[in-house]
Amino acid sequence: xxxxxxxxxxxxxxxxxxxxxxxxxxxxxxxxxxxxxxxxxxxxxxxxxxxxxxxxxxxxxxxxxxxxxxxxxxxxxxxxxxxxxxxxxxxxxxxxxxxxxxxxxxxxxxxxxxxxxxxxxxxxxxxxxxxxxxxxxxxxxxxxxxxxxxxxxxxxxxxxxxxxxxxxxxxxxxxxxxxxxxxxxxxxxxxxxxxxxxxxxxxxxxxxxxxxxxxxxxxxxxxxxxxxxxxxxxxxxxxxxxxxxxxxx
Amino acid sequence: xxxxxxxxxxxxxxxxxxxxxxxxxxxxxxxxxxxxxxxxxxxxxxxxxxxxxxxxxxxxxxxxxxxxxxxxxxxxxxxxxxxxxxxxxxxxxxxxxxxxxxxxxxxxxxxxxxxxxxxxxxxxxxxxxxxxxxxxxxxxxxxxxxxxxxxxxxxxxxxxxxxxxxxxxxxxxxxxxxxxxxxxxxxxxxxxxxxxxxxxxxxxxxxxxxxxxxxxxxxxxxxxx
Numbered sequence: 151x152x153x154x155x156x157x158x159x160x161x162x163x164x165x166x167x168x169x170x171x172x173x174x175x176x177x178x179x180x181x182x183x184x185x186x187x188x189x190x191x192x193x194x195x196x197x198x199x200x201x202x203x204x205x206x207x208x209x210x211x212x213x214x215x216x217x218x219x220x221x222x223x224x225x226x227x228x229x230x231x232x233x234x235x236x237x238x239x240x241x242x243x244x245x246x247x248x249x250x251x252x253x254x255x256x257x258x259x260x261x262x263x264x265x266x267x268x269x270x271x272x273x274x275x276x277x278x279x280x281x282x283x284x285x286x287x288x289x290x291x292x293x294x295x296x297x298x299x300x301x302x303x304x305x306x307x308x309x310x311x312x313x314x315x316x317x318x319x320x321x322x323x324x325x326x327x328x329x330x331x332x333x334x335x336x337x338x339x340x341x342x343x344x345x346x347x348x349x350x351x352x353x354x355x356x357x358x359x360x361x362x363x364x365x366x367x368x369x370x371x372x373x374x375x376x377x378x379x380x381x382x383x384x385x386x387x388x389x390x391x392x393x394x395x396x397x398x399x
Numbered sequence: 400x401x402x403x404x405x406x407x408x409x410x411x412x413x414x415x416x417x418x419x420x421x422x423x424x425x426x427x428x429x430x431x432x433x434x435x436x437x438x439x440x441x442x443x444x445x446x447x448x449x450x451x452x453x454x455x456x457x458x459x460x461x462x463x464x465x466x467x468x469x470x471x472x473x474x475x476x477x478x479x480x481x482x483x484x485x486x487x488x489x490x491x492x493x494x495x496x497x498x499x500x501x502x503x504x505x506x507x508x509x510x511x512x513x514x515x516x517x518x519x520x521x522x523x524x525x526x527x528x529x530x531x532x533x534x535x536x537x538x539x540x541x542x543x544x545x546x547x548x549x550x551x552x553x554x555x556x557x558x559x560x561x562x563x564x565x566x567x568x569x570x571x572x573x574x575x576x577x578x579x580x581x582x583x584x585x586x587x588x589x590x591x592x593x594x595x596x597x598x599x600x601x602x603x604x605x606x607x608x609x610x611x612x613x614x615x616x617x618x619x620x621x622x623x624x
Binding site (some may be wrong): 237238239241242243244245246247248396397398399 | 409442449454462467476504525
């Protein structure tokens with residue numbers, strides 16, 4: 151098959167994007183995210199008035215929120231692969247000589263865009279609402295500046311989901327993915343417990359994230375790591391696609 | 400129709416090794432009782448069964464109970480397979496595809512889904528077309544349409560393998576018949592050899608008797624391989 155032939159179904163794969171974003175129920179997520187962003191901005195005016203307070207809230211919580219969005223992207227990618235891999239249309243599609251790799255790549259891109267839109271809706275709604283309520287422009291500027299970083303984060307998550315989806319079979323893929331995600335945290339907290347019980351004592355420093363600044367050395371290191379991680383995971387997913395996609399057991 | 404070694408599903412041997420030859424352009428009827436291994440053989444020949452070798456060419460394959468993505472309409476599904484729906488519809492008017500153009504996969508009936516699946520398999524013009532029990536869910540109009548499409552295939556059209564539970568369907572559309580039982584080929588030859596000559600009803604009855612005798616082991620004729 152020529153590269154051009156592999157791209158023949160590309161317009162229909164764009165419908166995958168429509169499925170992620172365009173179906174009526176898919177608007178529920180972004181709508182809730184926007185409502186949550188506006189509500190958070192409104193509540194923040196009571197909790198800690200002033201521009202410094204807003205920026206602090208955004209900085210502290212956006213990493214956690216984007217991590218949840220990335221986790222949803224992992225689960226979404228795995229769920230689609232589990233459903234589509236042995237579907238009759240996929241069997242017919244693959245037997246007809248269509249590319250499994252095109253499917254995997256399209257799925258990763260579509261889930262990434264869908265998840266990023268979800269995050270962006272909430273973050274930008276928070277920023278805009280804050281600006282309207284208090285005149286503080288920093289949260290909006292920060293959210294806008296960080297979107298490229300979160301794009302990489304969600305892309306890595308989708309690629310991770312695709313890799314796990316093609317390596318393992320069925321619903322066990324979700325359990326394995328969650329275990330792999332949780333394992334470092336379990337290990338870290340185990341280490342903390344050990345340190346707390348250390349008779350020698352000493353200060354405990356957990357997740358001392360410095361406030362990220364775009365183009366700082368810290369940010370660039372994370373971008374490089376995210377790119378490398380996403381690339382490796384996507385490579386694994388694409389190279390193993392033939393073992394799971396369009397195969398019936 | 401060559402199977403090297405065994406085809407296993409869930410650890411169980413469902414088809415054993417064998418080879419059947421049929422003339423170019425033949426429409427081959429694959430017939431056998433439930434669980435004889437017809438669908439597994441189809442999946443194997445299409446190269447989509449786990450551990451099945453990849454075919455050297457694209458295969459037009461219509462599964463037994465096809466499903467399509469619920470969010471795509473028939474036109475979108477056609478594009479997914481690299482075809483324009485208008486071309487598909489014009490090429491196979493007997494399948495009445497224009498009736499389902501704007502239906503999404505999630506709301507198509509079983510027969511409508513099967514119709515689209517068959518059209519996509521035929522349109523590929525591949526050396527091998529595999530249709531797994533294509534007639535069962537079709538309404539009488541589309542059934543006649545598909546019979547005419549298969550009957551009109553020339554010797555250059557490659558081989559079409561049509562699995563079925565019905566001797567009448569095989570007699571109507573197939574020039575060659577392969578009988579499977581217990582995962583083995585037990586007969587392969589021209590339909591006329593089993594059906595004989597005479598009135599259509601008599602031919603059908605002879606064909607049914609012949610198949611029954613083969614399946615009960617009273618008159619097994621070895622296939623090559």
